[in-house]
Amino acid sequence: MTTGTAIGALKRARSGVGNAGPGRSANNSKRRFSHSRIFFLFLLPSLILVILLNLYPVIYAGIQSLSNGDLLSAGEFVGLANYIAVLQSPEFWHAAIFTVVFTIVGVFGSWIVGISLALLLRTRIPANGVFKVLLLLPWVVPIVVSAMSWNWLVATPQSPLPMLAQALGFGNVLFLANPFLAQITVCVFKVWISFPFMMMMMASALTSVDVNVYEASKVDGATAVQTFTRITLPMIARTTYISWILMTIFCVNDFPSIFLLTGGGPVNSTQTLVVLAYTTVFQNFQTGPGVAIAFMMTIVLVIISTLLYRQIRKVNIE
Incomplete structure (x- = not known):
């Protein structure tokens, strides 16, 4: 075998072609194309079904947001009148502000509790598995059981927490009758039901961090705070951003937590945008404004998710 032939064979071997020549390469390309086409044909029915199940409701809801109909009839086309009316409503802006507060407390509150417990579970504590x-x-x-339990805990003057507050000299404290206390109660409840998700996300991220990095930081004399801020947080940054995206979506779209606990009251103090959209459509029978609220929520969620996703792409360390 000549040197040129050996070099050509070596190049073909590295590229996966071998010594079969251009005819065999063309046959392989045709075979791959045939397999791809068969795979696409098998996938096509499911793809069409998913598009119909998701695309049709979105299009129909978009038409409803531009009409003045109700649950029984589509109504007449009114353009952006529903969106303008919603944006001019003080009730909408009150719900939007509380949605922002509820989301911020839910995301970062559950994340702080979750990552603290995840770090605690990495240590040797008694009955770790049971804990x-x-x-x-x-x-x-189930959320229904949790909401009913919290109602029993705080809702009436005979509930344990109001009785405890009265025994401590704070008077008759009604957590769900006072607007400010109701907002605090709803936010704490959201953190309570959400921190296990954050704990699992952070625990899975912490398992990927090399223990040798911590040992090296101890040798260099790094404190616990420096180790956490300069090693742990950067190493789990990607998972952290993903958990923030998911929890933001969960909080903004969280209907049962608020509806079962307070129903949006008292005096609409705990009403979020998703609760406002529900009451607008199914209690006030104003389909157009209610769907317009839902569409604006979706747009905001897409923007927030996009911004956080860009932060994920900037992270070079997992």
């Missing part, structure tokens, strides 16, 4: 199972209960228990 993990107990910490998952707020997330595992």
Whole structure:
């Protein structure tokens, strides 16, 4: 075999062609194309079904947001009148402000509690396995059971927490009758049912951090705070941003937590945008404005998710 032939064979071997020549390469390309076409044909029915199930409701809802209809009839086309009316409503802006507060407290409150418990579970504590199972209960228990339990805990003057507050000299404290206390209660409840999700996300991220990095930082004399801020947080940054995106979506779209606990009251103090959209459509029978609120929520969620996703792409360390 000549040197040129050997070099050509080596190049073909590296590219996966071998010594079969151009005819065999063309046959392989045709075979791959045939396999791809068959795979696409098998995938096509499911793809069409997914598009119809998702695209049709979105288009129909968009038409409803531009009409003055109700639950029974589509109504007449009114353009952007529903959006303008919603943006001029003080009730909408009150719900939007509380939605922002509820989301910020829910995301960062549950993240702080979750990452703190994830770091704690990495240490050797007694009954570690039982402790993990107990910490998952707020997330595992159905939301209806959790909301009813919290109602029993704080709703009436005979509930445990109001009785405790009265015994401590704070007077007759009604957590769900006072607007400010109701907002605090709803936000705390959201953190309570959400921290197990954050704990699992952070625990899975922490397992990917090399222990040798911590040992090296100890040798260099780094403090616990420096290790956490300069090693742990950068190493789990990507998972952190993903958990923030997911929890933001969960908080903005969280209907059962608020509806079961307070119903949006008292005097609409705990009403979020998703609760406002529900009451507008199914209680006031104003389909157009209610769907317009939902569409604006979707747009805001897409923008927030896009911004956080860009932060994920900037992270070079997992």
